[in-house]
Amino acid sequence: MDKEEDLETLGEQLYSMIYPKHKESAGKLTGMLLELPKAVLSQMLQDEAILTAALEKALKALQAAPKSSEVTHNDDDDVSESSDSLGEQLFELVDIYNTGYSQKITGMLLEQHKEAVLQLLSDPKLLEEHVNIALKTLKEQNIEETDLSDASEADETDRLGEKLFSLVEQMDSLHANDITGMLLEMDSASIQQLLSDPAKLEAAVQKAQAVLDAVS
Template sequence: MDEEEDLESIGEQLYTRIYPKHKEAAGKLTGMLLELPGPVLRQMLQDEAMLTAAVEKALRALQLPQEPRETCKDEDDASVSSDSLGEQLFELVDVYNTGHSQKITGMLLEQHKEAVLNLLSDPKLLEEQVNHALKTLKEQNEETDVSDTSDADDTEKLGEKLFSLVEEMDPRHANDITGMLLEMDPAALQQLLSDHTMLEVAVQKAQAALNT
């Protein structure tokens, strides 16, 4: 009962907030928003921008023309319905403000149509799936971050070595020249560090570019 009472009070608060701007559609909009998970609704009541965004999405959904279904075009219907499924799912996923709505929607749409329909009708299930997809994305990002940081460390070390060598040749422009050389491939940079003549040529080219 508590949950029902809680939902009822959230609904009343939502209606009160929505009514001044959307008198005619306030009831429908409130009903649509109440399909979202409780934690999201509570967050909306505290976050004006999130509430406004959700109301605008619900409004757009209300304004979409309801096209009559034609039974004779099964294939067309299947593609149209899967498109609209994707749109509906995106609208719901986007409310979570994860910053990855497009990717998460794509991940969820890889499931069977029945499973996607379940997500649209079951806010708790949707919340679980969104959190799971978000976790997966974060893990992927962490993996790429780790490789990025090791690359960044390598580049930093190369840069330090390169700077000390360039500084001996041209102390005044060492920073600029090192910056220009660091745009080269790491393999080419390694070559410069091991071949002093090549480095001199590269520094001269960079000096010429700086003087133009």
């Protein structure tokens, strides 16, 4: 009940600010903005610039919604122009949520049919749900990519280490572990050179042996 009262109070405050400038559509605009998170609504009430920007986007969404029937009757060029226009309008609405992924999320949402995109433009609550889903997907992909990257680097190091150890062991079986560990501190490209050039490997092993002799 408290949440409903809060929303009603926010709605009244928003309406009183919107009505003087948009008398005919004040009700619809207020309803659209009320679908946004409360934190965003509070910012709008405190900062008229944020409210004005949100209203411009909401107005564009209202203007775009009735055009759904026109899109199917236009030729290919008009449909292409319409797609660009929809993309711009969608980006502006998505950008309100400040996710940091506005461009990517807009691209994901534009992969749907035009009718579905138009519905998103005219239904802020539905748009918010889709933005949240897209954001979650993007974050999961980033985590997976990071994990895969870390895993592949670790696998590569292990693989090079095994090859290196087998060669070093033939030259100095007593200190093979220590020498291999020292050589693995080099970058992958340098290690690959050692593996493909016996002379370079032998020189590197001798340097490592000298270091070990100095330490022991």
